[in-house]
Amino acid sequence: MDYCTELAKRGCAAKTAARSLATLSTAVKNNALMNMAAALEAGSASILKANGDDIAVGRQRGLSPALLDRLMLNEARIAAMAEGLRQIAALPDPIGEGLGLQRRPNGLEIAKVRVPLGVIGIIYEARPNVTVDAAGLCLKAGNAVILRGGSEAINSNREIIHHIAQAAYSAGIPEGAFQFIETTDRQAVNALLKLNQYLDVIIPRGGAGLIKTVVENSSVPVIETGTGVCHTFIDESADIDLAQAIAFNAKVSRPAVCNSMETLLVHQAIADKFLPGMLEQYSKAGVELRGCPAVMKYNPAVKAAADQDWATEYSDLILSVKVVGDLQAAIDHIDQYSTRHSEAIITRDYDNARRFQQAVDAAAVYVNASTRFTDGFEFGFGAEIGISTQKIHARGPMGLPELTSVKYIVNGSGQIR
Amino acid sequence: MDYCTELAKRGCAAKTAARSLATLSTAVKNNALMNMAAALEAGSASILKANGDDIAVGRQRGLSPALLDRLMLNEARIAAMAEGLRQIAALPDPIGEGLGLQRRPNGLEIAKVRVPLGVIGIIYEARPNVTVDAAGLCLKAGNAVILRGGSEAINSNREIIHHIAQAAYSAGIPEGAFQFIETTDRQAVNALLKLNQYLDVIIPRGGAGLIKTVVENSSVPVIETGTGVCHTFIDESADIDLAQAIAFNAKVSRPAVCNSMETLLVHQAIADKFLPGMLEQYSKAGVELRGCPAVMKYNPAVKAAADQDWATEYSDLILSVKVVGDLQAAIDHIDQYSTRHSEAIITRDYDNARRFQQAVDAAAVYVNASTRFTDGFEFGFGAEIGISTQKIHARGPMGLPELTSVKYIVNGSGQIR
Structure with a gap:
């Protein structure tokens, strides 16, 4: 399959959605998050069925008990994911925050404001709750997201995304804001790592091997997370x-x-x-x-x-x-x-x-x-998309502000140099 | 030549220097910057001689008048570079700045403070003044720097670095803080782009071709600069x-x-x-x-x-x-x-x-x-290492704060989870 073309299509759709997402009101985003939470709970039967399929395949493949436990969903875990979305809705919206305003001697007024990053790629492993967390946090910070979960959780993730994306779109989120890469072929990851035209950043979440692969092969900017010795x-x-x-x-x-x-x-x-x-x-x-x-x-x-x-x-x-x-x-x-x-x-x-x-x-x-x-919740951020172990952009636990960029808004009255 | 070994040696020396640089007092750094400025002026004869060699080679190679102009130094341009260093000395030291302090309900006190990035790689083209700017700004922000200038300016850059590095080291800056890659072989750039063990970030400064090469091939985090349509x-x-x-x-x-x-x-x-x-x-x-x-x-x-x-x-x-x-x-x-x-x-x-x-x-x-x-000086930053056109870490003109990272300092009294 030609993943470059397929991913370019998804990237383009995400970027188009990101343009509208950037100017959505907080109320629309919060309402969508509440809808997504309700949809998760309402869809729990089909999500658990899909998860059962993943668990069965995982047992056949001989996954370790620890990995199976991370993969496994139940009513309580689905309720926790829904609760996570409601907590994200309750957090302050980072977008539009003023980060400085000055009037220069020539009269130019320069404001620095927080804007979304744009399109965020998340590459992760077995835990299906990352699908929900990442989708919710990226949405609240006004970003479109391209999700690529582990092959072990493919059925669970597909079902989860189906429910939350529909719930978000019916609440006014632009279609295309959530892109889920359905294939488990690793070539798709390689194509994603070169999608500079559409992706603003890639965040890998998982073991040392995954993170090393992403850091070494991505031409898209990466925020390295997680390994902790x-x-x-x-x-x-x-x-x-x-x-x-x-x-x-x-x-x-x-x-x-x-x-x-x-x-x-x-x-x-x-x-x-x-x-x-x-x-x-x-x-x-x-x-x-x-x-x-x-x-x-x-x-x-x-x-x-x-x-x-x-x-x-x-x-x-x-x-x-x-x-x-x-x-x-x-x-x-x-x-x-x-x-x-x-x-x-x-x-x-x-x-x-x-x-x-x-x-x-x-x-x-x-x-x-x-x-x-060292954790976003323990540090009082109310959320966490991962823990950065690199030095640029973000370091330590990353909450909503770490999923944003800035923009200078400059107002003049005819200034020239 | 084995550039991996050669660059690893330089990277290691830079990283060792960076460890001491991180805790240097502002006074020592400023004094070194003033010394560097004086050394540039005192060494102007030998710098101009080396620059004359570059210009002669450039003419033989048929460089364009615009490129020759960017390459060319004279007394006034050397004085301007020295003045730039003195201006950097006059800017506030970003290191140690508090970016937030909170006491958590469990009594943990969490401070977020500005620290240096560590080791910064700068890859640039013909203008020798970038050598001085980059060395001065990186030093003020507590970073070691690995400089790789264009082959056209190799003699000028070598002479400039010789003068400013000696002046800095004799003023208490740890040896190794300035690394200059003397070869003009492009393989050295490729090796630099993979030096993750020692480099915290690479900043390319130059034309679209250089920036594309760095973005596509670097596994070290990159801050993309400059191209402006x-x-x-x-x-x-x-x-x-x-x-x-x-x-x-x-x-x-x-x-x-x-x-x-x-x-x-x-x-x-x-x-x-x-x-x-x-x-x-x-x-x-x-x-x-x-x-x-x-x-x-x-x-x-x-x-x-x-x-x-x-x-x-x-x-x-x-x-x-x-x-x-x-x-x-x-x-x-x-x-x-x-x-x-x-x-x-x-x-x-x-x-x-x-x-x-x-x-x-x-x-x-x-x-x-x-x-x-859109310029660091016009925006009131007092300096500029480049203009970021990417969305992570920094966007727009980058001054001293953009050459730093953060660190959480957590003080407790026996807290456990």
């Missing part, structure tokens, strides 16, 4: 109980997400006091431990860490643990292995706290808290 | 004198720059009154005119415009002119051919002014003023 450093002066509670939470509370800790670094001067109890807690919670030789001597359950371990996002109940000589050694280790997502120091020392926060280059740098808080 | 639309209700003054200025004042007008659109109802005098003015100023049939009948000097003309950035005293049926036809033409840089409407009609500014998708949209004002 996050560290927690237990400084010499840390409060032991507080440090253990945070280090336990950062690893165990939800190991599959990108803001969970993958490597624990421990100052050598506190290792004797901190590590025995800590390793014991992890073992009891079923955490597989991989450590440097200094760590291994504290607990027989600790296996030797290989070089590769320090660079691995396990996304699982596995933790690498290392004893370091001092704060600088911790900073150097993080500099070498971090994906610049979220990093934490546990300390009672003022200077060390400041030094760590200044020296560590990451989207979020914590003192005395769990890295698990 | 800018339009001025003369609405039915325009004041004739004001419209003619603006349309003349937008084309003639400096045709080689990206914010100059390439296409003039005229409402059919005002064509009889507006065009005869306007075309006469252009002809007298030596502007070559290419028009639609409706335009050709007003002046025998107007040649027939080909389809390609509407999409061409002439960067020269050439103008395409078209009569359109109404405002919507003007908006549609702009939508089809604009590079989304700068667009203007000349009108006395309130509704048409608003409609044009809302519907036209460009970095800067003007009412009753020349597009020539």
Whole structure:
């Protein structure tokens, strides 16, 4: 199949829709979001049926239980997706926000205002809820969206898009605002990555492999998201109980997400006091431990860490643990292995706290808290389209303002240069 | 030569320098900028000698007079480059600026602060002053920079970098902050475009060909700059004198720059009154005119415009002119051919002014003023690294804040999720 032609058609339709979307009133967009929520709930039977097909295929293909769980929908999960759309409707509309206004000496009045990005491509993996989140957030920020979900969820996604798109279009959203790529052929992704004429940005959401493919092959601007090799450093002066509670939470509370800790670094001067109890807690919670030789001597359950371990996002109940000589050694280790997502120091020392926060280059740098808080909702944004780990455009959790661009509106009275 | 190894070495050195640069005080950076300015002036004899070599080679190669003029340095131009560095020293330091601070219900204090991007790659063409501008702006915003200038200016650039880098290093800037790629082999550019491990962003500055190459081949995030197919639309209700003054200025004042007008659109109802005098003015100023049939009948000097003309950035005293049926036809033409840089409407009609500014998708949209004002200095930024024509990260003229990223600094007291 000629994906370039097919995608150009979809891109063109999205761009045409984006032109109208940019000037829609907040009321129309919010009403559409409420309609979409109702349509999801009303259509739950057919969505669950389609999801059942995906689950059956997934079982045949031998998908892991974790992947099947991410793929699986039920009434409660559909209700949560609908609730998500209602929350997006309740958020302030970012479009039209003034970001500065000045009168120049020559009388020109220059206003900087927030406008939509235009057409956003989202490439994601197994979770069907991303379809709903992405469609809702892009719509609220006035963008058209081209969605390309994982092949595992193709039936669920097709059914979801059918319901929410119809609900939106019947509420006054221009047709074409939601484009769903139905094929599971990877060639379609390659064509999407070259669709500069119609796409303003591509946001990949998923594992390291997907993100690497997109970053390396896209000529459309990319916002890189998600991979998190996050560290927690237990400084010499840390409060032991507080440090253990945070280090336990950062690893165990939800190991599959990108803001969970993958490597624990421990100052050598506190290792004797901190590590025995800590390793014991992890073992009891079923955490597989991989450590440097200094760590291994504290607990027989600790296996030797290989070089590769320090660079691995396990996304699982596995933790690498290392004893370091001092704060600088911790900073150097993080500099070498971090994906610049979220990093934490546990300390009672003022200077060390400041030094760590200044020296560590990451989207979020914590003192005395769990890295698990790097999240659009926890940061108070009310929504999240992903967590940027690159430095341009957006860094850290991305909410509605991160789905926008700006435009200078200049009013004159005959000024020439 | 193995450019991957060579560039990785330079990238690594730049990244190491960037780590120290990020925490340098404003005073050290400003002092270094003043030193660099003095070094340029003190080294002017050797810089002019090197520039003479470039000019001689350029003449042998048959470079156009326009290109030779851009390449050519003299005492006044060196003084202007030095003055540019002193102006950058006088600008506020963007680094450390607070962009928001909140206390969450759980007591977490989350600050968003401005930090450097890290390592910036600049790929540019013949003008040696870009070397100085880029080095100065990147330094002030706390970034290391990898510079790759055009082969035409290789001797001038090498000499300039030698003087300013030594002056900066002797004033406390970490060695490695300025990397200059000495080879003129294009393979070096290709290697630079894949240097994701060390580079945070690449900014191409130059003609459409260079920018296309970078956008299509870079896996490092790119900020696309510059190409400007800018339009001025003369609405039915325009004041004739004001419209003619603006349309003349937008084309003639400096045709080689990206914010100059390439296409003039005229409402059919005002064509009889507006065009005869306007075309006469252009002809007298030596502007070559290419028009639609409706335009050709007003002046025998107007040649027939080909389809390609509407999409061409002439960067020269050439103008395409078209009569359109109404405002919507003007908006549609702009939508089809604009590079989304700068667009203007000349009108006395309130509704048409608003409609044009809302519907036209460009970095800067003007009412009753020349597009020539899209410029970092004219916008009051005090500096400019380029004009972004993409929608992510920055749009329109980019000053110091556009050379930065952000970081969340999170302070807690034991918070877990």
